[in-house]
Each structure stands twice: as structure tokens, then as C-alpha cells.
Amino acid sequence: xxxxxxxxxxxxxxxxxxxxxxxxxxxxxxxxxxxxxxxxxxxxxxxxxxxxxxxxxxxxxxxxxxxxxxxxxxxxxxxxxxxxxxxxxxxxxxxxxxxxxxxxxxxxxxxxxxxxxxxxxxxxxxxxxxxxxxxxxxxxxxxxxxxxxxxxxxxxxxxxxxxxxxxxxxxxxxxxxxxxxxxxxxxxxxxxxxxxx
Amino acid sequence: xxxxxxxxxxxxxxxxxxxxxxxxxxxxxxxxxxxxxxxxxxxxxxxxxxxxxxxxxxxxxxxxxxxxxxxxxxxxxxxxxxxxxxxxxxxxxxxxxxxxxxxxxxxxxxxxxxxxxxxxxxxxxxxxxxxxxxxxxxxxxxxxxxxxxxxxxxxxxxxxxxxxxxxxxxxxxxxxxxxxxxxxxxxxxxxxxxxxx
Numbered sequence: 001x002x003x004x005x006x007x008x009x010x011x012x013x014x015x016x017x018x019x020x021x022x023x024x025x026x027x028x029x030x031x032x033x034x035x036x037x038x039x040x041x042x043x044x045x046x047x048x049x050x051x052x053x054x055x056x057x058x059x060x061x062x063x064x065x066x067x068x069x070x071x072x073x074x075x076x077x078x079x080x081x082x083x084x085x086x087x088x089x090x091x092x093x094x095x096x097x098x099x100x101x102x103x104x105x106x107x108x109x110x111x112x113x114x115x116x117x118x119x120x121x122x123x124x125x126x127x128x129x130x131x132x133x134x135x136x137x138x139x140x141x142x143x144x145x146x147x148x149x150x151x152x153x154x155x156x157x158x159x160x161x162x163x164x165x166x167x168x169x170x171x172x173x174x175x176x177x178x179x180x181x182x183x184x185x186x187x188x189x190x191x192x193x194x195x196x197x
Numbered sequence: 198x199x200x201x202x203x204x205x206x207x208x209x210x211x212x213x214x215x216x217x218x219x220x221x222x223x224x225x226x227x228x229x230x231x232x233x234x235x236x237x238x239x240x241x242x243x244x245x246x247x248x249x250x251x252x253x254x255x256x257x258x259x260x261x262x263x264x265x266x267x268x269x270x271x272x273x274x275x276x277x278x279x280x281x282x283x284x285x286x287x288x289x290x291x292x293x294x295x296x297x298x299x300x301x302x303x304x305x306x307x308x309x310x311x312x313x314x315x316x317x318x319x320x321x322x323x324x325x326x327x328x329x330x331x332x333x334x335x336x337x338x339x340x341x342x343x344x345x346x347x348x349x350x351x352x353x354x355x356x357x358x359x360x361x362x363x364x365x366x367x368x369x370x371x372x373x374x375x376x377x378x379x380x381x382x383x384x385x386x387x388x389x390x391x392x393x394x
Binding site: 041 | 207213241
């Protein structure tokens, strides 16, 4: 037996991370074995520490190490707009633009019946109490995938009756991209959403 | 601050694994946060356990959880042939073929002056004492890269004077591959190494 139990078990842990296949997971487990004892200990502690320190903001459900996250507790931000995103990574991506000054709401997933993700499993019920009249617009910024679209539609149907404006991010050709390489659906959406100069 | 210290620190740990870029590392750190507390604990423990249980075989330098690895302690194996490989993954790959019945020697790297890896940093000094007369052949199975080639050459020069036959794995077109997609060097080596029917 060359690949022993402890190694396989470690590889399985890496395999639980989304997007990591069996071979990559095993490669990572081998890489950990090449670490010094101190490095391995630091790695293990980093996992426990991140898990212990980071929890969900009770308001926007984003990951935070404070009681209320830095965005929700920032009084300079525009509380009349909430941008609904799939995950914490999307918040990071949008914050890097330094353009949006409203608040966020993190769903932690998208509706996907095939994967057993029903609307109840998302942080959707936490969104509705936030729409107490002070919020004028909900920007649905789920990913442009089938599930993301379906989730956006679901949210729109839920929120619109409350008298809140619901918008969606613009679709189109990414800046810097070559039309030649854009797929048909993106081009179609880009044409459909064309604007006057 | 959306991406906090504990998260960044965890991402840095993932980034230490070879082949993992900054973005992938961050994605993995986020994935860990989505784990349950038990799962995170299991992950951290798996790292420490693998590190604690697995060490180098004092003979072949392969990773093992025994005093002497299962291959070195298997009396049915042919002790007259030693296959020298770069890492433990290569041993696993070769063992899957179920053809080779000799022993192994794991270098844990290749000579690479640009990365500061000198021959002294490899498990080469552990190889020479094994060539005590009972070994008739050393198969150098380092990867077909520039560093792997240089290391193979170095080993050949070290071992040949001891009167031991030194061989190298055959180069050629991989089985099942299309000639169209084979690179020129591989094709050249395949031609050079052609054999009679």
C-alpha cells in the first residue's frame, strides 16, 4: 500500500472543496506532507481560526468577524439600495469596483431543485424583513446562469409586490473582450440591451 | 473590509500548495467557511494526522506509515533493480501498472539550480549505500523535463562507475494519443526510439 489511510483521508478533505477533483485533491494532500511540522500545524490552525472567527452578519448574511459586518455598520452607505448576491465572493468583487455605495444581501446559493436547493435553504427569509419601507431598490446580482436567472426571477416576484423597485445587472459583451469570442447568448443580450450614444 | 485577516491567512495556506494560485486559494478558503464546524475540525485533524503518521521510509525515502515501507519490506520484490523517481506520486503511478516488481528510490525533487535545489538537497546520498553489489540495474524514471533530464544525467554519472547498469524510461508517443497533437520533441524521440516489429 503506497497511498495510506491518513493520506487518502486528507485528500478526501481537499476533495470536499468545490471544484477540486480526485487527482488534484491527492496532489494537495501530497503537498501537505512536504510541509514542515510547523507549516502543517499553521495550516490546521488557520482552518479552525477562520471557522471560529468568521460568521454570518445577522443583517446581510455576509461573512464577517464582527458582530455586524463593516458594510452594514457603515453609516455612510446608502441604506435605500440592497444588492442581492449569491455568495460572499460576489460582495468582494463588487466592492473592488468602488462604485456601489448601497448595502448587500448574501443568499449563500441559488435555487437549484436538481441539487436539492429550495428557496427555503437560501438566506431569502432574512431579506424580506429588511424591506421595511426604507429600501427603494433591490438590485439582483446573481450570476448569469440558469439557476442564477431562476433565482433572480423568484426574488423579483417576491419583492415587487412590496412596492420595491427590482433591477438586474446589465448583460453584454465584457469590456476588453473580442466579439469573435463572445458566445451567441451574450451577443444576443448585448444587442437587446443596446443603448444610444 | 470584506476579506478579513483569518480568511486571508487561510487562503495563504492553500496558496502554499504547489499549483494553487491566489484566486483558487481564496476560493478554497471561502469553501472551508461553508463547512460545518465538525467538517472544519475533521479537515484540520486530517492535516495533523497525515503529517504525524506519515514519514519517509529509511531505505527508499518513499512516504510510509510503517517503520520500513511496504515495498522495501516485501521479500517477493526483486531487490536487484531500483527505480529512481522524483516523488511519491511517481511510485503510486508506477505501482498501478502492476508490471514493475523491483524496488524504488524517491529523490523528493530534481536538481534545479534556479530554484536553489542542489544535488545535496535531494535524497541522493541515501541511494549510493543501497548499491552494495546486490543491485544490478538502476532505472532512472525522473520526469521528461529539463530538470528531470539533468538529474537523470547526474545520477547516471554517479552510478555507472559503480558497475551498475543505468537505464532510462522510453520516450515516445503516449498510447491512445493522436500524432497530430504530439509535440515535435516527443515525435523526434518516438522516431529515434523506433523498434522493429
